[in-house]
Amino acid sequence: QTLRALFQYKPQNIDELMINAGDLIYVNPAQQSDASEGWVIGTSHRTKSEKEPNVKLNGEAHNLSMSRSATNALSLQNAALRRAVLVMRHGERVDQVFGRSWLQQCLTADGKYYRADLNFPSSLPRQKDGMKQFECDPPLSCCGIFQSRxxxxxLLDQEVTVSYVYSSPALRCVQTAQHVLQGLKLNPKVRIRVEPGLFEWTKWEASRAIPNFMTTAELLEASYNIDTSYRAHFPLSSLVPTESYEDYVSRSSAVIKQITSACPSKAPLPPFFAFPGVPGVILIVAHSSSLASLTRPLAGLPSRDSRDFAQMVRKIPSLGMCFCEEQKEENKWQMVNPPVKTLTHGANTAFDWRNTILGD
Amino acid sequence: QTLRALFQYKPQNIDELMINAGDLIYVNPAQQSDASEGWVIGTSHRTKSEKEPNVKLNGEAHNLSMSRSATNALSLQNAALRRAVLVMRHGERVDQVFGRSWLQQCLTADGKYYRADLNFPSSLPRQKDGMKQFECDPPLSCCGIFQSRxxxxxLLDQEVTVSYVYSSPALRCVQTAQHVLQGLKLNPKVRIRVEPGLFEWTKWEASRAIPNFMTTAELLEASYNIDTSYRAHFPLSSLVPTESYEDYVSRSSAVIKQITSACPSKAPLPPFFAFPGVPGVILIVAHSSSLASLTRPLAGLPSRDSRDFAQMVRKIPSLGMCFCEEQKEENKWQMVNPPVKTLTHGANTAFDWRNTILGD
Structure with a gap:
């Protein structure tokens, strides 16, 4: 049986093997009686030639002659129960760049939308209550779309398998989820589960009223790939404006527990392997506060003090990520490095050629 | 004869007509004896219904019944000689985000390139003198590619016709030109003319030596769409390190004059129309300083004081643009609004989940 590694694994003992994502590992079922509990013995097909220490094997490399491959005794931590949760913040939102009055900047005298700067999206989706609603539920900027994609x-490069996608009902989060899935080439295979319980702390984002989010029908009409069979744990009607910090913390803690228990944890194969039946990553696209409020209860950490919380949340960039892996013991989760690197880029300022170039 | 408008034209007299890019205009050659010099008389097919004041016609709309169309006497400034030059700065370069030591951040222990942050390009092209050369000639970041595209x-949305593309030999400029052409769907139809005379003021960018730019052969091998028949006005060997401001100003002034005289100015059809034979836009992708040093001599303006110059150049963002249009009088150019809006976006900061989320 030849398996393909899903994640990198760094050896922690001399009888363990360095595994890169994409490595092919041969596992002989007859040999497994020698393996200690939770581990398997296998052989890596990866060449060990000094010249190509980072070579990654794919389907074709499978046909390399065995003389170029090295054979290594291999122990793999058997996490047949292992799942992972990737929590990410949405991409750049238009009001982050153009301020609260962004929509006014984009309306013609007769109320039509136009793109006043090239970072505004080329069009806005239809909303039953009119464009005005997008002031409380702003879309991604073009830069936000680029970031998400x-x-x-x-994630695709790292061969991360995403099996479930949950999103806050905020338009920017649904859009981020959709563009991440497009980048992963999983659109429309994996559908987005819109979970109102993932919305931002309402004290920050809904001080007077919960925004009129786009309905499932409207999202579908705008080509968003929504899972219509999904039943929310927290219906929209359960969200209240200006909730207390304690209420937000307990809502977040409840929703992450409900999400993880709704995604199957039993699987028949060893860890790291992208095979049907192996639980993939549960992707959750939500808000900056979600990176702490969803992962800390999962990892068994206490919630932050409400004053520290605001300060911490300000440091989280677009597409900031936290990654939790389930441990050998079921429902024990640990925060580890996300499967992909950070995304750091500069700002691009407004430019007035007349003042700058023509002026003397 | 039905013509399609290339640019918007705002009427300046009551016998002139508002024209949007894409409008179809019927011009009867027999009527032109009534037109004053430099103008033509024509009829707009655009509907004038109050409900759709901004409707833009395309090929299909051509078939609208005449009852929905309005007929207007039309005067068009006849700029059969009119050309336009669009000077743009390259996109975000990797060292702008990650500093001068960007390449060291991306090398494994055995000297292989890897992507230390997702804004680094996924790979570097081959360079005969090795990767080290890219330290003096850095590539675009992923964000820079997004901006260019x-x-x-x-430009395509505005139906701007680009007929010629010139680029500085700096890799970031060639890459920007290529991605702009891809966005315009003109790749590989329009080829890039690499002109060393367009390189940055060497006092800023080449204080010790002119960088080892990628050769035409290397650029072609890396799939850049280079015009191999182009003969540079300023060969690479003519560039000297640490040139004086006066030398830079006179080089820039000479190169823009040579470029405009190398691109045909005579054309048989009226202005605004994207027809074969009508001169399109000459696109020049170069450096922030180029926005002033190329356009001011073209528009007949004196060069800036060298101290003001440095201050002005700092204000120019990625893909900052200046646009010069030729006037009725040949070789008289005026700076006007570029055909597309500015691009303004925010920065995305580095993020350390361990310190931010896990720390207490």
Whole structure:
């Protein structure tokens, strides 16, 4: 049986093997009686030639002659129960760049939308209550779309298997989820589960009223790939404006527990392997506060003090990520490095050629 | 004869007509004896219904019944000689985000390139003198590629016809030109003319030596769409390190004059129309300083004081643009608004989940 590694694994003992994502590992079922509990013995097909220490094997490399491959005794931590949760913040939102009055900047005298700067999206989706609603539920900027797509492509490069996608009902989160799935080439295979319980702390984002989010029908009409069979744990009607910090913390803690228990944890094969039946990553696209409020209860950490919380949340960039892996013991989770790197880029400022170039 | 408008034209007299890019205009050659010099008389097929004041016609709309169309006497400034030059700065370069030591951040212990942050390009092209050369000639970041592509798509939206593309020999400029052409869907139809005379003021960018730019053969091998028949006005060997401001100003002034005289100015058809034979836009992709040093001599303006110059250049963002249009009088150029809007976006900061989320 030949398996393909899903994640990198760094050896922690001399009888363990360095595994890169994409490595092909031969596992002989007859040999497994020698393996200690939770481990398997296998052989890596990866060449060990000094010249190509980082070579990654794919389907074709499988046909390399065995003389170029090295054979290594291999122990793999058997996490047949291992799951992972990737929590990410949405991409750049238009009001982050153009301020609260962004929509006014984009309306013609007769109320039509136009693109006042090339970072505004080329069009807005239809909303039953009119464009005005987008002031409380702003879309991604073009830069936000670029960021989301890039992260999706990077996850694909790392051969991360995403099996479930949950999103806050905020338009920017649904859009981010959609563009990440496009980058992953999983659109429309994996559908987005819109979970109102993932919305931002309402004290920050809904001080007077919960925004009129786009309905499932509207999202579908705008070509968003929504899972219509999904039943939310927290219906929209359960969200209240200006909730207390304690209420937000307990809502977040409840929703992450409900999400993880709704995604199957039993699987028949060893860890690291992208095979049907192996639980893939549960992707959750939500808000900057979600990176702490969803992962800390999962990892068994206490919630942050409400004052520290605001300060911490300000440091989280677009597409900032936290990654939790389930441990050998079921429902024990640990925060580890996300499967892809950070995304760091500069700002691009407004430019007035008349003042700058023509002026004397 | 039905013509399609290439640019918007705002009427300046009551016998002139508002024209949007894409409008179809019927011009009867028999009527032109009534037109004053430099103008033509024509009829707009655009509907004037109050409900759709901004409707833009395309090929299909051509078939609208005449009852929905309005007929207007039309005067068009006849700029049969009119050309336009669009000077743009390259996109975000990797060292702008990651500093001068960017390449060291991306090398494994055995000297292989890897992507230390997702804004680094996924690979570097081959260079005969090795990767080290890219330290003096850095590539675009992924964000820079996004910016370039977006501007190309916006030019296409505005139906701007680009007929000639010139680029500085700096890799970031050639890459920007290529991605703008891809956005314009003109790749590989329009080929890039690499002109060393367009390189940055060497006092800033080449204080000790002129960088080892990629050769034409290397650029072609890396799939850049280079015009191999182009003979540079300023060969690479003519560039000297640490040139004086006066030398830079006179080089820039000479190169823009040579470029405009090398691109045909005579054309048989009226202005605004994207027809074969009508001169399209001459696109020049170069450096922030080029926005002033190329356009000011073209528009007959004196060069800036060298101290003001440095201050002005710092204000120019990625893909900052200046646009010069030739006037009725040949070789008289005026700076006007570029055909597309500015691009303004925010920065994305580095993020350390361990310190931010896990720390207490």
């Amino acid at each position: 890039l992260i999706g492509e990077a | 977006l501007i190309g798509e916006a």
